[in-house]
Amino acid sequence: MYRIxxxxxxxxxxxxxxxxxxxxxxxxxxGQFVILRVAEDGERIPLTIADFDRKAGTITVxxxxxxxxxxxxxxxxxxxxxxxxxxxxxxxxxxxxxxxVVVVGGGFGVAxxxxxxxxxxxxxxxxxxxxxxxxxxxxxxEDMMRSASHELIVCTDDGSYGRKGxxxxxxxxxxxxxxRIDRVVAIGPxxxxxxxxxxxxxxxxxxxxxxNPLMVDGTGLCGACRVSxxxxxxxxxxxxxxxxxxxVDWDLLLARQKIFVEEEKISLEHxxxxxxxxxxxxxx
Amino acid sequence: MAKLNLNRQPMPEQDHKERARNFKEVTLGYxxxxxxxxxxxxxxxxxxxxxxxxxxxxxxPDFIKxxxxxxxxxxxxxxxxxxxxxxxxxxxxxxxxxxxxxxVVGKKGAPIAIGRLERYVGDWELRRMEENPSVxxxxxxxxxxxxxxxxxxxGLTAAADLARLGHSVTIFEALHKPGGVLIxxxxxxxLPKSIVGAEVDYxxxxxxxxxxxxxxxxTVTVDELLDEEGFDVVFLGTGAGLPNFMGIPGxxxxxxxxxxxxxxxxxxxxxxxxxxxxxxxxxxxxxxxxxGGNVAMDAVRTALRLGAEEASIVYRRSEEELPARREExxxxxxxxxxxxxxxxxxxxxxxxxxxxxxxxxxxxxxxPDASGRRRPVIKPGxxxxxxxxxxxxxxxxxxxxxxxxxxxxxxxxxxxxxxADPETGKSSKDKVWxxxxxxxxxxxxxxxxxxxxxxxxxxxxxxxxxxxxxxxRSG
Ligand SMILES: Cc1cc2nc3c(=O)[nH]c(=O)nc-3n(C[C@H](O)[C@H](O)[C@H](O)COP(=O)(O)OP(=O)(O)OC[C@H]3O[C@@H](n4cnc5c(N)ncnc54)[C@H](O)[C@@H]3O)c2cc1C
Ligand SMILES: Cc1cc2nc3c(=O)[nH]c(=O)nc-3n(C[C@H](O)[C@H](O)[C@H](O)COP(=O)(O)OP(=O)(O)OC[C@H]3O[C@@H](n4cnc5c(N)ncnc54)[C@H](O)[C@@H]3O)c2cc1C
Ligand code: SF4
Ligand code: SF4
Ligand code: FES
Numbered sequence: 001m002y003r004i005x006x007x008x009x010x011x012x013x014x015x016x017x018x019x020x021x022x023x024x025x026x027x028x029x030x031g032q033f034v035i036l037r038v039a040e041d042g043e044r045i046p047l048t049i050a051d052f053d054r055k056a057g058t059i060t061v062x063x064x065x066x067x068x069x070x071x072x073x074x075x076x077x078x079x080x081x082x083x084x085x086x087x088x089x090x091x092x093x094x095x096x097x098x099x100x101v102v103v104v105g106g107g108f109g110v111a112x113x114x115x116x117x118x119x120x121x122x123x124x125x126x127x128x129x130x131x132x133x134x135x136x137x138x139x140x141x142e143d144m145m146r147s148a149s150h151e152l153i154v155c156t157d158d159g160s161y162g163r164k165g166x167x168x169x170x171x172x173x174x175x176x177x178x179x180r181i182d183r184v185v186a187i188g189p190x191x192x193x194x195x196x197x198x199x200x201x202x203x204x205x206x207x208x209x210x211x212n213p214l215m216v217d218g219t220g221l222c223g224a225c226r227v228s229x230x231x232x233x234x235x236x237x238x239x240x241x242x243x244x245x246x247x248v249d250w251d252l253l254l255a256r257q258k259i260f261v262e263e264e265k266i267s268l269e270h271x272x273x274x275x276x277x278x279x280x281x282x283x284x
Numbered sequence: 285m286a287k288l289n290l291n292r293q294p295m296p297e298q299d300h301k302e303r304a305r306n307f308k309e310v311t312l313g314y315x316x317x318x319x320x321x322x323x324x325x326x327x328x329x330x331x332x333x334x335x336x337x338x339x340x341x342x343x344x345p346d347f348i349k350x351x352x353x354x355x356x357x358x359x360x361x362x363x364x365x366x367x368x369x370x371x372x373x374x375x376x377x378x379x380x381x382x383x384x385x386x387x388v389v390g391k392k393g394a395p396i397a398i399g400r401l402e403r404y405v406g407d408w409e410l411r412r413m414e415e416n417p418s419v420x421x422x423x424x425x426x427x428x429x430x431x432x433x434x435x436x437x438x439g440l441t442a443a444a445d446l447a448r449l450g451h452s453v454t455i456f457e458a459l460h461k462p463g464g465v466l467i468x469x470x471x472x473x474x475l476p477k478s479i480v481g482a483e484v485d486y487x488x489x490x491x492x493x494x495x496x497x498x499x500x501x502x503t504v505t506v507d508e509l510l511d512e513e514g515f516d517v518v519f520l521g522t523g524a525g526l527p528n529f530m531g532i533p534g535x536x537x538x539x540x541x542x543x544x545x546x547x548x549x550x551x552x553x554x555x556x557x558x559x560x561x562x563x564x565x566x567x568x569x570x571x572x573x574x575x576g577g578n579v580a581m582d583a584v585r586t587a588l589r590l591g592a593e594e595a596s597i598v599y600r601r602s603e604e605e606l607p608a609r610r611e612e613x614x615x616x617x618x619x620x621x622x623x624x625x626x627x628x629x630x631x632x633x634x635x636x637x638x639x640x641x642x643x644x645x646x647x648x649x650x651x652p653d654a655s656g657r658r659r660p661v662i663k664p665g666x667x668x669x670x671x672x673x674x675x676x677x678x679x680x681x682x683x684x685x686x687x688x689x690x691x692x693x694x695x696x697x698x699x700x701x702x703x704a705d706p707e708t709g710k711s712s713k714d715k716v717w718x719x720x721x722x723x724x725x726x727x728x729x730x731x732x733x734x735x736x737x738x739x740x741x742x743x744x745x746x747x748x749x750x751x752x753x754x755x756x757r758s759g
Binding site (some may be wrong): 032 | 422458459460468496497498502503504525526527529535536538541542544545546549553555556558559560561562563564565566571635684685686
């Protein structure tokens with residue numbers, strides 16, 4: 001069992017858990033992920049390692065409530081435990097001295113760019129971070145991102161904070177202004193990563209994206225996580241999750257993420273119904 | 285002795301119409317009466333041919349003789365002297381091509397149903413252990429520590445044998461449940477999970493620690509287990525779990541799965557109970573499974589039980605070459621599985637990202653190929669489209685490179701399997717042994733167990749010799 005040591009709520013639906021998992025913390029590197037189960041009979045879900053503390057033996061994850069498992073997880077608090085927690089999975093993000101690195105994070109993806117921005121900065125890069133969210137209330141970890149970067153640009157879709165617009169706009173300006181960029185790293189919703197990759201492609205700037213297809217085992221056993229990169233099928237859990245954004249077949253990724261949308265709805269409704277029954281029982 | 289009965293006792297099974305819609309075990313097992321009657325047919329050969337057919341040399345006449353004398357504890361003991369998992373092997377061993385294939389009675393009539401008797405005795409023993417859990421005698425600890433990677437049949441067997449010899453054994457398993465293919469691949473209707481669970485509990489009762497959620501090569505590497513974590517040796521039993529795809533267009537469409545994904549969702553993740561269990565599986569209407577082995581049979585019968593209107597096997601050779609066990613083929617046919625022999629898929633067709641059909645070619649058998657089987661060749665102009673909404677690829681698996689790629693100095697074969705001495709399981713790397721599918725490529729439960737047993741013996745010899753080697757070195 002893996003105990004939750006700390007919990008922080010960044011927004012109504014985005015939460016941070018610090019989890020006691022010494023074996024995972026010991027070898028965790030930026031860009032890797034874990035697969036966890038909240039409870040027996042639960043789904044195995046992948047979450048990126050947002051931070052780790054080798055000495056304390058802890059892993060921090062940041063997750064957004066999007067369906068049954070993440071909502072069930074959000075009901076847990078300090079002292080509760082997760083049933084399973086396996087990792088660190090996937091290959092670490094390539095970190096070396098590239099020069100000037102632009103890190104782009106969207107939504108919950110912002111938190112997962114944190115250890116990468118920090119590592120890039122430690123490796124001697126000049127780090128410019130662009131972070132975005134739909135609206136001000138959904139912005140997370142601004143201070144932490146500022147501390148991990150030399151420059152921070154914040155965007156909101158509705159202009160409620162920072163620049164109004166998408167994260168691709170400042171990136172495009174930088175590229176057009178001929179400000180030398182040696183590498184782009186983007187993490188967030190697939191659609192955001194797709195447009196970041198499309199923005200940097202004409203300028204030939206290497207762009208690394210962290211793909212998030214559906215997964216089951218995370219060890220190369222099932223092939224549910226297959227993605228197509230440069231026309232070749234890869235298993236994101238073992239060959240990635242980082243890939244060359246200019247070579248990813250984005251439409252395939254977007255389509256494959258939707259395989260179980262109907263079932264996901266059923267699962268959520270079933271669980272909500274179950275929860276409400278139990279609540280009413282408990283009250284009676 | 286009564287006159288030799290040439291017919292075996294039939295195996296009672298669930299009605300085929302009913303069982304095609306449930307996940308309960310298909311075969312129901314012998315009663316004591318039928319087991320005794322079947323045992324009576326064995327002529328207890330002094331030089332038993334059957335034993336030669338068994339990869340672990342189970343003393344078949346000994347256990348059958350004890351059973352016949354109604355000495356079930358004796359029968360169980362004889363069985364377990366060579367086979368730790370009789371309830372499992374009795375169900376899933378390809379007996380017809382192993383022990384039973386060589387049984388002398390088979391020359392005149394039906395060979396003795398060795399597997400069914402083994403299952404009977406194994407199940408009796410499991411029930412006895414459950415009712416009367418006796419703590420196995422603790423051997424004198426040797427102070428040696430063994431890490432076993434993978435909790436499939438090879439790892440579980442090696443671990444059990446080494447623990448019995450007094451070594452301290454830890455199994456590291458990547459998934460959240462031990463059992464390997466027995467738990468994630470072979471379905472409940474063929475091998476109830478409670479049996480696998482009981483066998484795993486037994487291994488634990490010997491003092492073996494099983495650490496789940498532990499992906500060797502990621503959570504910790506083999507080199508770290510030896511150099512930092514204080515293990516004296518490592519046994520690799522990681523199987524051959526990486527699914528192969530055909531490389532034809534359309535294979536990444538929604539609705540195309542590897543058999544491993546389909547079976548893992550259904551078995552390990554219990555998707556048949558969705559939404560009670562969280563992991564979903566599509567309830568597709570017309571499912572084609574490409575392949576002809578046991579894995580393909582398991583996948584297609586699972587698809588049928590999940591409610592498919594038509595579940596079919598698409599196999600490029602003919603019925604004669606079908607690698608699946610005969611019994612599984614017969615069961616599948618009875619349940620209404622459609623078999624499309626001499627059919628080879630060339631493309632999966634999609635609409636809006638989803639499978640809507642599979643383009644196939646008809647084949648005919650030509651000259652024998654390297655494997656001795658007649659090579660299927662394309663019948664010209666035979667292209668047709670199969671109306672399907674899901675395709676499951678069951679065309680084999682390869683060794684998973686997670687461990688092998690992250691271990692220094694481990695020699696591999698061309699196909700990515702670990703090079704190991706067939707007698708001892710010793711790999712090219714110091715202090716590392718390997719066995720099961722990771723060495724042979726996809727094979728059988730019993731051969732994986734046999735490899736685990738042989739490796740355990742060799743590891744034991746090595747560990748007990750070690751202090752002397754050290755003393756020699758210092759002296
Ligand atoms: C490598 C990787 C890293 C990830 N890191 C994070 C993270 O740090 N924080 C975070 O909030 N989310 C992360 N995700 C996504 C997260 O796994 C899903 O949000 C989660 O599985 C949803 O489960 P659910 O039951 O709550 O929702 P569901 O109702 O199951 O699904 C809602 C949506 O989430 C996505 N999803 C569902 N199941 C999976 C799955 N098994 N794998 C991937 N996506 C899925 C689908 O697009 C789906 O439409 C990551 C995914 C991957 C593959
Ligand atoms: C669907 C299906 C049906 C089959 N039917 C039959 C049958 O009827 N009869 C028969 O005899 N054989 C059958 N087989 C074959 C048989 O199951 C295998 O040959 C046997 O299980 C091999 O045993 P193993 O111990 O080598 O590996 P596995 O059973 O594959 O176990 C390997 C274990 O190692 C774990 N592992 C892998 N990598 C790592 C890692 N990096 N770190 C930690 N753990 C790891 C895996 O999660 C797994 O639990 C079938 C196989 C399948 C897939
Ligand atoms: S272990 Fe398998 S091959 Fe050996 S006797 Fe038993 S059923 Fe036959
Ligand atoms: S060969 Fe057949 S008859 Fe002879 S001992 Fe073996 S099972 Fe019995
Ligand atoms: S998640 Fe199963 S192979 Fe990647």
